[in-house]
Amino acid sequence: MRVLETGNHLVALAVRAAGVEVVPAYPITPQTQVIEKVAELIAGGHMDAEYIPVESEHSACAALIAASLTGARAFSATSAHGLAYMHEMVHFAAGIRAPVVMANINRALGPGWNIWCDHQDSISQRDTGWLQIYVASHQEVIDSVIQGFKITENWSVMLPLMVNLDAFVLSHTYTDAEVPEIEEVREFLPPYKPRWKLDPRFPVTHGSVVYPDDFSETRQSMQIGQNNARRVIKEVCRDYAEVFGRWHGDMVEEYLIDDAEIAIVAMGTLASESRVVVDVLRQEGLRVGLFRIRFFRPFPIEEIRSLGERVKSILVIDRNYSYGMEGAVFTELKGALYGFSNVPVRNLIVGLGGRDVSYELIADMTRKAISGELGEITWGDSRITPSHRVTLECLEEFKKLLG
């Protein structure tokens, strides 16, 4: 079914197509129309599922986990501060190995209050044990939700999965996209078959105390799940392409990398914008390629080592910052390359708090990276406006007041 819809509504339509049975969610800001649309579909009798409005994101994630543990296919959506507020339960979902999918609309964390796109919210959930996809197009939003359930419900993975989509650029923008029919999806993604569940026929306790003697192995097992996911992701994406004819990459997506001298590495819609950069710079005779990190967790270690062997330099775009260090993707990528490649890597920080990033800016920075003019870390769109001087004016007043 071809539709003209926003990214938010496309998530909801994908959730319906995936046969989700329970959707607990906090329906108020910073929630998006994902949940509004799901609630509308359920209330209108167009989706056979239970919608549980709760009083906070923390409870939303708790209910999400509980629903999953009863053996239901469960989904929720959140954004920015909502994700931050559920942080404790985000860890819990992974630790308890609940195979749920959650859409996160990527927004900046305040203050200053800012509803626009960057990746700080989900990057801050890096170490929770969730699988994380960053999507670059509306079509990929739909396909990733469906692939997501197939990946997380695989018995060798059993770790929750977060589909991250850029606020406004994807969430609120209308675009044409193809939504698969429910019947088609059911064949690819049959009803959830749990490996265990809460069942009075065999009562178990789950999530209770685990002593130091036993704890470390439960965490090592999560890492085994992440490692298994690398194989499962490749299988699922390959099978999805065979059934639905659509391919967005698996762990990563490459564009004109094979003969490239410099690779632009990016996540989300900045990677989509960078595709235009590659086309523009290739017309200038510069051998540029795009390496889009699709899965940030598990991190594409092997793919990046292979990239390090093929290109002469790498420019990593981060739409986040790990304070006291550098862009998070930059750190991770260098970690993956350590001991395998000495290729120079540069870091470009752009688009924080939803600042518009044009292909012209990225192209300009890429030219500088090629000519060696770019420093190790560059805040590429930084400039001072009159608003920034207000801090200075206030400080001067405070100096009079406080000395």
Add this chain to the structure above:
Amino acid sequence: MFQVRAHGLGGQGVVTLVTWAAEAAYRVGKHVQAFPFFSAERRGAPVKAYLRMDDKPISLRSQIKKPDILLVISSSVVGLALDEGMGENTKILINADLELAQKLAEHLVRDVCYLDATTIALENGLEVDGMPMVNVPLLGALVSFAKIAPFEVVMDVLDMPARGGNYRSFKNAAKAGYFSVRCTGTEEIAVSEG
């Protein structure tokens, strides 16, 4: 690729207009992107919205600095609209009468195309809470001026919204918009394909 940037005021239906235009293009098989610049929206505040159309899927995601058409829905945001940038070949389409369009054309030293959508909306009784529904005639104007689709497609797009109001008013207003965009420096109607 064809790009439009629209400027107007909250309550004028700027975002709806751009979404409708995207739907018209979508109905004739184009790949489209329609998005507003979101902020703390409130009635009367300046609003920006963007539209991209292409025969192939669109990779660009950034805001549009050099649109093919700069659509100005309220004369009070002309300054803001110009500040956001134009290309050498950007065509300006403004909701204004001849007099205002000529003034702007003289100021910019380039032709300005115009449609008095406010008058058309009011003549057809299209008004919501004291705001003329200028987006109905301007949809017609944009779809014809940007050569997006024939007039029937405009009415296909307006079919659902028009059901909530007076269908004939919607049709007359959209039609007037579609067939009466004029440009300074010529007496001709800008576009009048069937």
Add this chain to the structure above:
Amino acid sequence: MAESIEEIEFITSLSRPTKGCAGDTGEWRVFRPVKDETKCNNCLICWIYCPEACISKSDIEIDYQYCKGCGICAEECPTKAIVMVKEEKR
């Protein structure tokens, strides 16, 4: 039995409630609840309150193998049919 984590792969905090999984907790007892049959009216309040499920519903028998001697049953008994008696040195 699997010997390595690679063989088991999946380890999480699943656990099974089993009788006596913490050992013979009755040995921790300092005071022993003793029931006076003449005062007991079979109201079952002790059965409801016992946090260790050591009192049987059918005949209100106390399982001294696991009773930790917390005294809640004696505290709650409305007819004072249960009294706490110091354990003799074993």
